[in-house]
Amino acid sequence: MKAVVFHEFGPPEVLTYQDWPDPGPPGPEEIVVRVGAVSVGRLLDLGTRAGTNRYFRGRPPHVLGSDHAGVVVEVGRDVHHLRPGDRVAVFGHVSCGRCRSCEDGHDEICPSSELIGVHRPGADAELARVPAANATVVPEGISLVAAAALALAGPVAWTQLRMAGLRAGDWVLVNGAASGLGSMTAVVARHLGARVIGTSRKERKRSALLELGLEAALDATAPGFEREVLELTGGEGVRIVVENLGSAEIWPHLVAVLAPGGTVISSGAFLGGQLSLDLRSLYQRSQRVVGVRTATRHGVASFWREVAPHVRPVIDRTFPLADAVAAHRYLESGDNLGRVLLIPCQEVG
Ligand SMILES: NC(=O)c1ccc[n+]([C@@H]2O[C@H](COP(=O)([O-])OP(=O)(O)OC[C@H]3O[C@@H](n4cnc5c(N)ncnc54)[C@H](OP(=O)(O)O)[C@@H]3O)[C@@H](O)[C@H]2O)c1
Ligand SMILES: [Zn+2]
Numbered sequence: 001m002k003a004v005v006f007h008e009f010g011p012p013e014v015l016t017y018q019d020w021p022d023p024g025p026p027g028p029e030e031i032v033v034r035v036g037a038v039s040v041g042r043l044l045d046l047g048t049r050a051g052t053n054r055y056f057r058g059r060p061p062h063v064l065g066s067d068h069a070g071v072v073v074e075v076g077r078d079v080h081h082l083r084p085g086d087r088v089a090v091f092g093h094v095s096c097g098r099c100r101s102c103e104d105g106h107d108e109i110c111p112s113s114e115l116i117g118v119h120r121p122g123a124d125a126e127l128a129r130v131p132a133a134n135a136t137v138v139p140e141g142i143s144l145v146a147a148a149a150l151a152l153a154g155p156v157a158w159t160q161l162r163m164a165g166l167r168a169g170d171w172v173l174v175n176g177a178a179s180g181l182g183s184m185t186a187v188v189a190r191h192l193g194a195r196v197i198g199t200s201r202k203e204r205k206r207s208a209l210l211e212l213g214l215e216a217a218l219d220a221t222a223p224g225f226e227r228e229v230l231e232l233t234g235g236e237g238v239r240i241v242v243e244n245l246g247s248a249e250i251w252p253h254l255v256a257v258l259a260p261g262g263t264v265i266s267s268g269a270f271l272g273g274q275l276s277l278d279l280r281s282l283y284q285r286s287q288r289v290v291g292v293r294t295a296t297r298h299g300v301a302s303f304w305r306e307v308a309p310h311v312r313p314v315i316d317r318t319f320p321l322a323d324a325v326a327a328h329r330y331l332e333s334g335d336n337l338g339r340v341l342l343i344p345c346q347e348v349g
Helices: 042-050 144-150 153-163 180-191 203-210 225-232 251-256 279-284 297-310 321-333
Strands: 002-006 015-019 030-040 068-075 087-090 127-131 135-137 171-175 195-199 216-218 238-243 258-266 288-291 315-320 339-343
Touching (some): 002 321, 030 042, 030 144, 042 321, 068 127, 087 144, 135 297, 144 315, 144 339, 153 180, 180 339, 216 225, 225 251, 321 339
Antiparallel strands (some): 002 015, 030 068, 030 127, 068 087
16 A cells, blocks of 8 residues: 655654555454545654654654544454444544543543554555554535544544533633634534633734634734733633643733633643643632543534534645645644645545
8 A cells, every 4th residue: 555654753754655554454343444634743654753742752764644534444253343444533542441540431541542653654655554443434415525634633622612611601721722622612613602802912813713703813822812801801811721832932822811610721842842831820710721622422422323423623724645645734834724634545435
């Protein structure tokens, strides 16, 4: 098959489109997927390729590609809920299913968890062999490109908002709302009846965010940001802030607009910021800071059942698998609004 492989860490140009061994037959609980589309993510793809993803413990050569969608071509002996020909979305976080965390429904913190495309061979390839438990049948009417864009960000966004206790009518501020994950959180929050404020440092992206139905799109680093949010929310501030970036510079401005009783959700920190937290203010205002590592299996299933048929992911653009270098360069430029994806097999899309 064809795959994109990097043989050393470095800039996008280390990615090579080449012949690569097929993944082999599925194990008893695995499936083989012909990949229609695969997301390009900032930490898992750009970070791993550049050698800055601390979770990557392997060594090149390596095939990236975590959340993806495609058509099942082969199923293992013990797989009964999927058949060849099924269109599936594949969630990248693999948990053991047997440890205490998994049994408690907290498989997102399974100590032996692995990520497809990081600890296992990925889906930047024509074929991927993955655990059947990670695949969900894609409902009619959702394309494989949309399914790949939803596969990780959808369940994570849904989990973030549920963990924050979102109720219809709440004000939600999504920091980095133009990102692949942030745009999904904004879309899901809107679907659930929230009033959403998004942030981006770029004027062009802020205008585009308004077209998604956001109440406002602001630059959290600009003077007047806090005043504008307080004005919008009638002086109360927002009940939920979703922050996936880890910017120490922006954090104080987000906390300043959090209402009493409000919650900050954090699901990523690629900027790697370290913060100081005003504990007095935190307890006096009954506020919470909640880490959401990723979605649980239960969260993935409920997202596809309850939310996916009603939302559309924000897709910036797709690239053929052979143009993975251009796709990485584009995402690295920071110009994207929403998800960037690779298309390994055009014909299954
Ligand atoms: N926990 C999970 O399961 C999970 C899943 C997916 C993603 N994530 C995390 O979510 C984050 C976004 O990932 P993605 O793939 O969605 O990203 P992406 O599409 O590449 O978007 C990058 C975002 O970072 C912002 N940004 C870049 N440099 C910045 C800086 N110096 N200061 C402030 N903002 C900056 C950009 O904002 P502008 O609009 O201002 O340019 C944009 O919103 C990452 O930290 C990632 O690890 C977590
Ligand atoms: Zn486990």
